[in-house]
Amino acid sequence: MTFGTNIHQTQQRPRKAVIPAAGSGTRLLPATKSQAKEMLLVGRKPVIQHVAEEIQGAGINKILIVTNQKKRALEDHFDPHLNHFSQLQEIDNDIEFFYTRQSHPKGLADAISKAETFVNNEPFVVCLGDSIIRSKPKSNVLESLIETYMRNQANASILFEEVALESVVKYGIAAPDFEQGLTFSIADIVEKPSVDKAPSNLAVAARYVFSPEIFDYIRQTKPGRNNEIQITDSIRLALQNQGRVFGLKLDHGEKRFDIGNYRAYFEAFFRFSLADPELGSDFREYAKKMLEL
Numbered sequence: 051m052t053f054g055t056n057i058h059q060t061q062q063r064p065r066k067a068v069i070p071a072a073g074s075g076t077r078l079l080p081a082t083k084s085q086a087k088e089m090l091l092v093g094r095k096p097v098i099q100h101v102a103e104e105i106q107g108a109g110i111n112k113i114l115i116v117t118n119q120k121k122r123a124l125e126d127h128f129d130p131h132l133n134h135f136s137q138l139q140e141i142d143n144d145i146e147f148f149y150t151r152q153s154h155p156k157g158l159a160d161a162i163s164k165a166e167t168f169v170n171n172e173p174f175v176v177c178l179g180d181s182i183i184r185s186k187p188k189s190n191v192l193e194s195l196i197e198t199y200m201r202n203q204a205n206a207s208i209l210f211e212e213v214a215l216e217s218v219v220k221y222g223i224a225a226p227d228f229e230q231g232l233t234f235s236i237a238d239i240v241e242k243p244s245v246d247k248a249p250s251n252l253a254v255a256a257r258y259v260f261s262p263e264i265f266d267y268i269r270q271t272k273p274g275r276n277n278e279i280q281i282t283d284s285i286r287l288a289l290q291n292q293g294r295v296f297g298l299k300l301d302h303g304e305k306r307f308d309i310g311n312y313r314a315y316f317e318a319f320f321r322f323s324l325a326d327p328e329l330g331s332d333f334r335e336y337a338k339k340m341l342e343l
Contacts, residue, residue, distance in 0.1 A: 061200050064173040064259055065112060067105045070161040071098065071179030072118040072152040077311045086121045087309060088179045093322030095140075097309050098124055100182045103140050108192040110175060114148045114168045116161045125149050157278030159268045162260075171262045173199070176281075181256035182307040182318065183209070183300075191304055192257060198233055198298045199259040205293040206264065206285060208236070209257035211300045218248040222282035224297050225249035236295040241274065241282035252297065254282070255306045264288065 075087030082090075088098040095103075098115075105113055117124055128147045148168060152161045162176060175192065185191045191209065199207035210224055225238035226249075240249060258281070267284040274280055289295055300306065307318040323333050 061203050062173055063200060064175050064196055065110060066169060066172060067110045067113045067175040067177060068162060068165040068168070069098070069101055069105075069113060069115045069177050069179045070152075070158060071121060071124060072116050072155065072161055073180065074155065075180075078309075078315065086117075086123055088121070089123050089127065090309060090315065092182060092307070092309065092315075092318045093326055096127065097182060098127065098179055099141070101177050101179055102128070102145070104183060104185075104190065104192055105175065105177060106140075106142060106145055107190045108175070108196060111142070111144055112146050112148070112168075114150060114165050115179070116150055116152050116164050118151055118153060118155075155278070157273070157276075157280050159271055159279040159281040159284050162281060163265060163268045163279075166262075166265045169262055169265075173259065173261050176258040176260065178256035180309045182309065183255070183257060184305045184307065184321075186301070186303045191298075191300065195257055195259055195298050198296050202233075202235075202294060202296050204259075204296045205261045205288055206295045207259045208239075208285070208295065208297050209255040209300065209306075210252040210297045211255040211306050212251050213253045215245055215248070215251050218243055218245060218251060218253065221253035222280075222285075223248050223250060224252040224254075226252060226297065232299045232301055234297050234299075236289065236297050238289060239282055239285050239295075241280050252299065255300060256308065263293075267291075 071086065071088045075082035078087050089096045092100060102113060115124055150164045152164055183191050195207050195209050213221065219242055222239055222241050223243055224236050226234040227237040228235045238249060264284060267287040268279065270287055271279050271284045274283060285295060308314050309318060324330050326333065
């Protein structure tokens with residue numbers, strides 16, 4: 051198998067993004083008792099703003115956020131009438147935000163299915179609202195994932211990270227086929243396999259690009275654990291129907307911050323605080339002193 055080198059003229063570039071943000075955040079209680087986990091601060095900004103800025107950096111200006119009845123704060127945060135004091139100065143004025151609800155937690159594939167009308171038969175990006183991707187300077191990982199989708203005339207492209215073998219039970223895991231640098235075609239993908247049955251240690255890293263055909267496969271996907279519909283199983287159906295699915299691995303200097311538990315949250319806040327342009331240097335000195343105690 052060889053990878054394409056030119057963008058096919060009929061391969062449409064994604065212009066829209068979906069942020070699933072309807073999860074309950076129970077692993078971050080009590081911090082999430084009265085606020086969405088996507089609104090937890092990482093450095094100076096809530097998680098959801100980091101994600102929106104990443105999407106903006108990839109040239110996308112229409113964003114649908116999938117929420118639930120307890121997450122009104124997400125809509126308020128991006129309300130232009132509430133932002134006259136430049137809290138969102140990093141977000142361009144031409145970015146349009148839309149909202150829909152997943153009233154019952156039925157899995158990631160179900161949340162994505164709520165975007166079908168918004169997508170309107172176009173390719174689209176999915177960025178999980180509780181994960182921040184740190185790119186290398188002057189680059190954008192999401193832009194590279196879109197390029198992978200376009201270059202290979204794919205039905206889907208997915209971001210992956212290498213994890214410890216004992217951690218494969220937490221993620222969707224890829225069975226890579228042909229690899230070329232950081233990009234690889236996917237032969238199969240398995241949701242939360244046991245360690246002895248994992249086809250690799252390449253775990254889905256919270257970013258996807260889909261063609262609109264994914265909605266057909268979501269409709270065919272049967273509920274699994276906890277009666278939830280998993281997007282990994284929908285992707286697997288696409289592969290079984292000869293779909294072209296490609297993976298992109300995070301490179302050295304790129305990192306996913308999964309704000310799903312306290313250890314990961316503390317690490318993310320610490321890293322972003324150290325990188326703060328105004329206070330990072332002082333905070334680094336403070337951290338050194340505290341570690342010497």
